[in-house]
Amino acid sequence: xxxxxxxxxxxxxxxxxxxxxxxxxxxxxxxxxxxxxxxxxxxxxxxxxxxxxxxxxxxxxxxxxxxxxxxxxxxxxxxxxxxxxxxxxxxxxxxxxxxxxxxxxxxxxxxxxxxxxxxxxxxxxxxxxxxxxxxxxxxxxxxxxxxxxxxxxxxxxxxxxxxxxxxxxxxxxxxxxxxxxxxxxxxxxxxxxxxxxxxxxxxxxxxxxxxxxxxxx
Amino acid sequence: xxxxxxxxxxxxxxxxxxxxxxxxxxxxxxxxxxxxxxxxxxxxxxxxxxxxxxxxxxxxxxxxxxxxxxxxxxxxxxxxxxxxxxxxxxxxxxxxxxxxxxxxxxxxxxxxxxxxxxxxxxxxxxxxxxxxxxxxxxxxxxxxxxxxxxxxxxxxxxxxxxxxxxxxxxxxxxxxxxxxxxxxxxxxxxxxxxxxxxxxxxxxxxxxxxxxxxxxx
Numbered sequence: 551x552x553x554x555x556x557x558x559x560x561x562x563x564x565x566x567x568x569x570x571x572x573x574x575x576x577x578x579x580x581x582x583x584x585x586x587x588x589x590x591x592x593x594x595x596x597x598x599x600x601x602x603x604x605x606x607x608x609x610x611x612x613x614x615x616x617x618x619x620x621x622x623x624x625x626x627x628x629x630x631x632x633x634x635x636x637x638x639x640x641x642x643x644x645x646x647x648x649x650x651x652x653x654x655x656x657x658x659x660x661x662x663x664x665x666x667x668x669x670x671x672x673x674x675x676x677x678x679x680x681x682x683x684x685x686x687x688x689x690x691x692x693x694x695x696x697x698x699x700x701x702x703x704x705x706x707x708x709x710x711x712x713x714x715x716x717x718x719x720x721x722x723x724x725x726x727x728x729x730x731x732x733x734x735x736x737x738x739x740x741x742x743x744x745x746x747x748x749x750x751x752x753x754x755x756x757x758x759x760x761x762x763x764x765x766x767x
Numbered sequence: 768x769x770x771x772x773x774x775x776x777x778x779x780x781x782x783x784x785x786x787x788x789x790x791x792x793x794x795x796x797x798x799x800x801x802x803x804x805x806x807x808x809x810x811x812x813x814x815x816x817x818x819x820x821x822x823x824x825x826x827x828x829x830x831x832x833x834x835x836x837x838x839x840x841x842x843x844x845x846x847x848x849x850x851x852x853x854x855x856x857x858x859x860x861x862x863x864x865x866x867x868x869x870x871x872x873x874x875x876x877x878x879x880x881x882x883x884x885x886x887x888x889x890x891x892x893x894x895x896x897x898x899x900x901x902x903x904x905x906x907x908x909x910x911x912x913x914x915x916x917x918x919x920x921x922x923x924x925x926x927x928x929x930x931x932x933x934x935x936x937x938x939x940x941x942x943x944x945x946x947x948x949x950x951x952x953x954x955x956x957x958x959x960x961x962x963x964x965x966x967x968x969x970x971x972x973x974x975x976x977x978x979x980x981x982x983x984x
Binding site: 554555557558560561562565566568570583584587589590591592593594595596598600602604605606607608609610611614638651654655658659676687688690691692694695696697698699700701702703706707708713715716726731737753754755756757758760763764765766767 | 828975
């Protein structure tokens with residue numbers, strides 16, 4: 551319990567410390583061991599059925615970052631951050647992908663793939679009864695779980711982060727050649743270290759009071 | 768840096784420890800101070816524009832939990848968990864809500880609400896140019912950020928968790944009277960402590976290898 555009280559304190563402190571960084575210090579890069587932690591954090595994200603229907607596109611090439619600026623509302627974070635992650639959902643969810651996933655399970659757990667038939671039917675059943683647009687939204691939603699997981703982990707590591715929506719998805723997809731890679735952009739997150747003169751870091755955090763956000767039953 | 772190496776280790780350990788708990792020990796409840804941490808974690812979730820377009824419905828009443836079982840694929844986690852959180856997006860996003868949010872900002876940051884006019888225009892502009900269905904999906908997506916944040920924080924506190932999708936949203940909304948409260952269910956998460964005989968805790972975690980999930984540019 552003592553350990554948990556300490557962890558509680560660290561989690562809340564990290565989330566209080568965090569803010570949507572508007573200006574990164576472009577000279578500071580995330581050290582490799584910490585970046586490895588964030589990659590592993592992303593990889594371990596929980597998803598629906600465990601299907602991981604996404605790709606994490608990590609951009610560090612300065613030229614490519616520069617190309618992304620005009621399709622990202624000219625937000626300079628895209629260039630100045632250390633690592634830019636684009637969360638991209640798969641273009642298609644299909645039986646082939648489900649079978650590929652089942653093979654991964656069979657390999658990891660050392661079981662026969664045939665033993666996973668009931669789970670296969672659960673997933674293919676979901677596929678069959680769900681409209682393509684709803685499937686797309688469902689895959690996009692999984693990207694947001696990963697985003698939430700990433701921002702919390704990064705903040706615990708004192709790595710600044712700024713989620714970005716509302717960019718020009720088609721432009722981003724074209725520059726990063728995502729359709730050719732079987733996926734399309736959903737949301738982004740710039741990560742790195744805040745510039746000393748980013749005034750937003752000094753603004754008080756705004757959240758509705760708990761009694762407005764929570765309904766207790 | 769030493770501190771960060773320790774934190775890295777803790778984050779990865781927590782995410783490795785975590786699994787989608789299928790059977791909770793119904794006799795174990797989350798201690799109040801730890802639950803308070805999770806509520807604050809949820810409250811601090813980053814969202815688009817900071818708008819927090821959701822409500823967190825926390826169900827602990829055993830009778831209400833029991834009522835939810837048939838509309839949640841008869842999953843017993845709903846009853847056996849300590850706390851069940853339903854992430855519910857707002858039914859409507861409108862100018863009134865935006866103004867309410869701006870008042871909260873003005874109050875917290877001790878600025879005149881008029882000084883926030885450019886930010887107001889950014890948000891109302893988004894509202895005007897976005898189709899109702901896309902607005903609904905966008906609000907739902909914010910719920911998933913909160914879900915990702917919650918599962919990571921809970922796992923760090925060694926609190927088991929199980930996200931649940933695909934329940935009967937209308938049934939859940941009816942039982943919890945969500946329409947009357949201005950919101951509707953998106954996704955759920957059961958939290959508590961794993962039963963000693965939940966066999967799923969002993970299965971190896973399945974994730975695709977990093978070289979499949981990541982695209983480095």
